[in-house]
Amino acid sequence: MRVYHLYSGGKDSSLAAWILTRIGYEVKLVTVTFGMLDNWKYAEETARRLGFKHEILKLPRELLERAAEMAVEDGRPGRAIQFIHEKALEALASKPDVERVSDGTRRDDRVPYLDLSKARSLEDRFGVAYIRPLLGLGYRTINELVGRLFEVEIRESEELEKSDYEVELRHLLRERGIDPLSIFPRKHYQSRVLGWKEEKVKARG
């Protein structure tokens, strides 16, 4: 039972990956890149430290450009992030050997989020199961589990070395002379998982 799991190296996608292994799935982590930067390497490094298999999924640069246009048009990043996430899920689900796709989206997220009809449409169009282990968990539960499992680094998005869609989107905006801080919220903390907590490592040993 192999599942391909969209992975940024952050706490949500790491927790979701762990839950998938706990309920019997063989998890393959997949990090999206548009080929502008090599920031996918942070996710690869975290995947290695956690002991997961990891690969990258290269999406066409054109999609990032369309997302950047949306972000500029809206003056905020929500629609752009949603667009990229949907395209990433579709690209993953359309690969011939993929029967199950998953991600770390959670109950309290506004974006990215696929509502019921979008989730079913993804499953039906590509003949896959779409699994979101965190969708029924609130922030208390996620914090409780993350706190037990992972060493986490939390920083502002502009400073953090991580592998989510935002990094390349910010980069492309800067290339076009647009200040990402005119679009992304100024105080936007994000997380990167550094590894298992010591007890967890022992528990696995």
Add this chain to the structure above:
Amino acid sequence: MRVYHLYSGGKDSSLAAWILTRIGYEVKLVTVTFGMLDNWKYAEETARRLGFKHEILKLPRELLERAAEMAVEDGRPGRAIQFIHEKALEALASKPDVERVSDGTRRDDRVPYLDLSKARSLEDRFGVAYIRPLLGLGYRTINELVGRLFEVEIRESEELEKSDYEVELRHLLRERGIDPLSIFPRKHYQSRVLGWKEEKVKARG
């Protein structure tokens, strides 16, 4: 990390309970009764076979009567089932020692289902975390996991010996001279878990 989990003995609430144990929770199963019937015993028996702690939660008969009125008024059971489920979660969450409540509601259920604002309201009013392990899982994933884990009996609701709200609701309607089949769908298959699959038992041994 103890969680109190609303439990009917069916496949959804059994699968959700199993996932909770796999991610580190100490699970206490709780079956609701209005004291009209002793059908909670089926859930108790399944809980025993699966090796979970189990208790019953008695709700006031008046709530079942209000639910029956809703069902009669609507000519279908949705609002009544939703009403009972919300009252059950609230009764459980209001107990002094309860910090976490959970259930087996899933992505593809219409009822019972708490939308985001209701879920947050439950958490905030009672100071609990509300955990729904199946909310991000579609029917393919649930069937795949249930098939690996449990021996399941599937029958029409009218015939099945089980412990969900419907049984007492149907009973009360019959007492009042109302045919439950005028309210509940005629072909409505439900499940009862009989025990672990053999391999699973071995895997635990």
